[in-house]
Amino acid sequence: MIGLRDTITLAHTKIRSKRLRLLMTTIVSGLVFGVMAGATVLVDGASHSLAAFARKNLDGRFLVQGSPNYFGGPSSLNPNDAALIAEVQKYHVAYIADRKAAAKRLGVEYDVRTEVLPYVEDTNPQVPPEYRKSVNFSSPAWLRYAKDHPVQASAKDEAAFRALVEPLGAREVYVPRDLSHLRLGMLLGGREDLTQAPSGDPPKALQTAIGQGSFTIVDDTLLKPFLARGQDSSAGSGVPVLITADDALVTFKEALGLSSRPKDPTAQVRWFQRLRDRVTGQTFVSCYRNEAELARVEQTRAQLAEVAANRGNRDYVAPELQLALPTTPCGMVTVTKDTRSAETKKAQDAVRAFEQEFNPQPEPRAELVTFQVVGLLPSPAPSTSGVDAVIGGLVGTNYGFGAVIPKDSLAALPEALRHDSLFALPAPETVDPFMGPMTQQNFIASFPRVEQARAAVADNSCMMNWTPRCDTMPFSLQTYGTNYLAVDDIVRAARPVIIALLAIAFAIATIIIWAMMGRVIADSRRETAVFRAIGAKRSDIVSVYLTYSLWVALRIVVFAAALGLLIAGTIHVLYAERATHMAQLAYAVFTPDPTFGFIGFRSPVLWLILGGIVAMSLVAITPPLLRNIRRNPIRDMRDE
Amino acid sequence: MDERARDFLASFGGDLEAAVAALRQAATAPPATGEGDGHDRVSPRHTDRLPARSRPARPRSGRTLIEVTDLAKTYRVGGQQIRALAGVSLTIDEGEFVALTGASGSGKSTLLQLMGGLDKPSAGRIVIDGADLGRMRDGQLSTFRNTTIGFVFQFFYLQPFLQLVTNTEVPGMFAHAKRGPRRQRALELVDRVGLADRGRHLPREMSGGQMQRAAIARALLNQPKLLLADEPTGNLDSVTGASIMDLFEQIRDESGTTVVMVTHDEDMAARADRVIRLRDGLVVPEGVGA
Missing domain, CATH: 3.40.50.300 (P-loop containing nucleotide triphosphate hydrolases)
Known part of the structure; x- marks a missing residue:
């Protein structure tokens, strides 16, 4: 076969012919592919930058949070099922019997008509008879039945989570404890306002995460970059807590004379560091009241309102048991007057005992908790411009939704400050009629490599793409803490659109290249015939034209790559510094390295696009070329 | 017929009429005016007017x-x-x-x-x-x-x-x-x-x-x-x-x-x-x- 150098020499002569057509093809195809290449380079650059920050942020850990997945469940449960209703009815009969026996034993008057029935009936005549009667899922009988017949097949516990993530490469599993059920309310200036007087919006400080009691206990390891240095937990004066920059500003702005967040990201970095230095060590107090005490507060409030409403009413008979709201921070409701007779007291105690037997309630409890700020969590600035919003979305974190208590630092505190019994209180369990007991416990897995974390999330996430497999997933995984897979999430969400755009772009470019190549080859029939006449083998001609095709493809590839690089490079020059500062803020990584970049060449999609151009050019040239070399050279030489 | 004439005729494939026509054309053609020696080479300008056998044919191998x-x-x-x-x-x-x-x-x-x-x-x-x-x-x-x-x-x-x-x-x-x-x-x-x-x-x-x-x-x-x-x-x-x-x-x-x-x-x-x-x-x- 003809030598490579000679092949290139002859192919080059083709390049010099039909220059305008070739130029147009190169430009149009190059533009289409260039934009695609640019987008790919951008996405890859951003993606790797995020991973680099995440790696630095947590010493090479990539965190994934798993939430129990309750999408599936027994679909066979039919609330109108007569057999099920009959079964629940049996539980109802047993419940009533228990209640009657208890009432008799405690000397309480009991009216069975006050009980909630195990089913509800729809009297609408238009409803078919078989659908009129259905199980009442809020009835005590159903709750008893559901307890005896758990429908959730598999547990969503730590063991189940480990079984899922460890084969995927997870090294550690952490179990954060959500404390929002404690409803810890922050005291403003050491006082609490329990009157709930309608005085407009609550103060801003009470609208923050710490104001609303959104606390989570997390392992110190996962909070390392956000913990202020030099904090000795054992010498602390309260429960250690990391709060968001925004919460810190709102809570301590006046007390510490803090300045507002500047707009410029570079200035924001300095502002964040100053803010962290200022608020570290500051304390605030919150109050815990259990359900019983909260009920008493509510009862007191209603009673006070009733008394106030009847002030001056001579016919009004004041309550025998009069209550007062607490007067000390996080104090208990107090009894100010009790004129009940011994008989009444006895009867009321009996009723309480009766209710306790069937629906046990703890004794009223209130506890003051002192928190000490030991670090600052990032809270991205609200973005106004489109670009900042996009970058903000990329580098955002989900640490900042609440306040976080470092678990190990908490454990190192003196016992008097730890509030062990309070933080150990379990969250109330929810029982779903279809799902059974539903725990909302989340778990966190740590992966040493971003690819492992990415694969784990991709295989166990139903946020973006719902598939029938989602029903069988025990946990739904997503990134935790830093948003290092933000780009992946965007790409995954936009995948159908991206695929469609890629297909359209490829189709357009294919048509252009196909038409150009087809025309060039068709125009080369005589040349092919002459080559054949002077002794070229078919394989020689194929070599020459394939080389030509590769050459054309290479020009388009170079043009597309250059354009892609130009697009990504321009965005990099314009926004990389800003993105770096935003990422530094979000990840609390303030070292010179890493920096945020928008240029990356590791995506296989990029090479797929560039390789696709070459493949397409070769495919485009093949049919007309094969036709040409099969033609009778005489025929083509005669057509002058 | 002498040997030269036989060869000449053979060079026309035995076509006597063509050979004669060529001789006539040669006879009426103007004298050669080519450069060089002016005798055994002719100007391209006039070559087309010369009969095919008016110049010496290279001896063929006969193969x-x-x-x-x-x-x-x-x-x-x-x-x-x-x-x-x-x-x-x-x-x-x-x-x-x-x-x-x-x-x-x-x-x-x-x-x-x-x-x-x-x-x-x-x-x-x-x-x-x-x-x-x-x-x-x-x-x-x-x-x-x-x-x-x-x-x-x-x-x-x-x-x-x-x-x-x-x-x-x-x-x-x-x-x-x-x-x-x-x-x-x-x-x-x-x-x-x-x-x-x-x-x-x-x-x-x-x-x-x-x-x-x-x-x-x-x-x-x-x-x-x-x-x-x-x-x-x-x-x-x-x-x-x-x-x-x-x-x-x-x-x-x-x-x-x-x-x-x-x-x-x-x-x-x-x-x-x-x-x-x-x-x-x-x-x-x-x-x-x-």
């Missing part, structure tokens, strides 16, 4: 180079069978310069193309230099064309974006010839066809005659035994055409290359050693008017 036997070629055009060749038989000796003439559609170009292995005959046999073209596969035919045959076309068919020397090298590229010797030979050939000062020029910078000379140089690169020329002067003026004919003669004389040329120009045909006339796909027997 048959081309043997065509009962060659037929039928084309199918629009459902109709067109008979281009209807049983041609002829032989051409090594070192012979043969002109194929005939009216348009007589089959002369078809015969040339079949000889060049560019097309397959419907019937018959072509043997060139002992090789039966009909028994060769496509690749073998390509190699055979590349090494044994040189083609010259009416429209030159040079590569428009290759310099003249590189254009000349193209058959060598397909022959896998080494670059150095190939370039050297191309330069020699370019010089030989009188285009030494045009070696770095592109075809568009040259005249028709120069392009045809370049095409001839290209055809000679692999030192073929046979040069097939299809209307090589058809696109040139008569003076330029005559110079091309000179070149063919020179090649034949110096290298012993067999030249088979298709032409409808009787004057050009007359420059050949032998003229084979075709009519309706058949060789017109010698002595019969075309």
Whole structure:
């Protein structure tokens, strides 16, 4: 076969012919592919930058949070099922019997008509008879039945989570404890306002995460970059807590004379560091009241309102048991007057005992908790411009939704400050009629490599793409803490659109290249015939034209790559510094390295696009070329 | 008849009438005025007026180079069978310069193309230099064309974006010839066809005659035994055409290359050693008017 150098020499002569057509093809195809290449380079650059920050942020850990997945469940449960209703009815009969026996034993008057029935009936005549009667899922009988017949097949516990993530490469599993059920309310200036007087919006400080009691206990390891240095937990004066920059500003702005967040990201970095230095060590107090005490507060409030409403009413008979709201921070409701007779007291105690037997309630409890700020969590600035919003979305974190208590630092505190019994209180369990007991416990897995974390999330996430497999997933995984897979999430969400755009772009470019190549080859029939006449083998001609095709493809590839690089490079020059500062803020990584970049060449999609151009050019040239070399050279030489 | 007369007649294929006509034409022609010695060489301007046998023919080896036997070629055009060749038989000796003439559609170009292995005959046999073209596969035919045959076309068919020397090298590229010797030979050939000062020029910078000379140089690169020329002067003026004919003669004389040329120009045909006339796909027997 003809030598490579000679092949290139002859192919080059083709390049010099039909220059305008070739130029147009190169430009149009190059533009289409260039934009695609640019987008790919951008996405890859951003993606790797995020991973680099995440790696630095947590010493090479990539965190994934798993939430129990309750999408599936027994679909066979039919609330109108007569057999099920009959079964629940049996539980109802047993419940009533228990209640009657208890009432008799405690000397309480009991009216069975006050009980909630195990089913509800729809009297609408238009409803078919078989659908009129259905199980009442809020009835005590159903709750008893559901307890005896758990429908959730598999547990969503730590063991189940480990079984899922460890084969995927997870090294550690952490179990954060959500404390929002404690409803810890922050005291403003050491006082609490329990009157709930309608005085407009609550103060801003009470609208923050710490104001609303959104606390989570997390392992110190996962909070390392956000913990202020030099904090000795054992010498602390309260429960250690990391709060968001925004919460810190709102809570301590006046007390510490803090300045507002500047707009410029570079200035924001300095502002964040100053803010962290200022608020570290500051304390605030919150109050815990259990359900019983909260009920008493509510009862007191209603009673006070009733008394106030009847002030001056001579016919009004004041309550025998009069209550007062607490007067000390996080104090208990107090009894100010009790004129009940011994008989009444006895009867009321009996009723309480009766209710306790069937629906046990703890004794009223209130506890003051002192928190000490030991670090600052990032809270991205609200973005106004489109670009900042996009970058903000990329580098955002989900640490900042609440306040976080470092678990190990908490454990190192003196016992008097730890509030062990309070933080150990379990969250109330929810029982779903279809799902059974539903725990909302989340778990966190740590992966040493971003690819492992990415694969784990991709295989166990139903946020973006719902598939029938989602029903069988025990946990739904997503990134935790830093948003290092933000780009992946965007790409995954936009995948159908991206695929469609890629297909359209490829189709357009294919048509252009196909038409150009087809025309060039068709125009080369005589040349092919002459080559054949002077002794070229078919394989020689194929070599020459394939080389030509590769050459054309290479020009388009170079043009597309250059354009892609130009697009990504321009965005990099314009926004990389800003993105770096935003990422530094979000990840609390303030070292010179890493920096945020928008240029990356590791995506296989990029090479797929560039390789696709070459493949397409070769495919485009093949049919007309094969036709040409099969033609009778005489025929083509005669057509002058 | 003396020996010279017999040879002279033989050079016309025994065609007495043609020989006589040539002698008459020679007798009425003006004296040669060519440069140089002015005796044994003629100006290209006047060459076309000279009879084919007015100059000494190079002694032929007598070895048959081309043997065509009962060659037929039928084309199918629009459902109709067109008979281009209807049983041609002829032989051409090594070192012979043969002109194929005939009216348009007589089959002369078809015969040339079949000889060049560019097309397959419907019937018959072509043997060139002992090789039966009909028994060769496509690749073998390509190699055979590349090494044994040189083609010259009416429209030159040079590569428009290759310099003249590189254009000349193209058959060598397909022959896998080494670059150095190939370039050297191309330069020699370019010089030989009188285009030494045009070696770095592109075809568009040259005249028709120069392009045809370049095409001839290209055809000679692999030192073929046979040069097939299809209307090589058809696109040139008569003076330029005559110079091309000179070149063919020179090649034949110096290298012993067999030249088979298709032409409808009787004057050009007359420059050949032998003229084979075709009519309706058949060789017109010698002595019969075309």
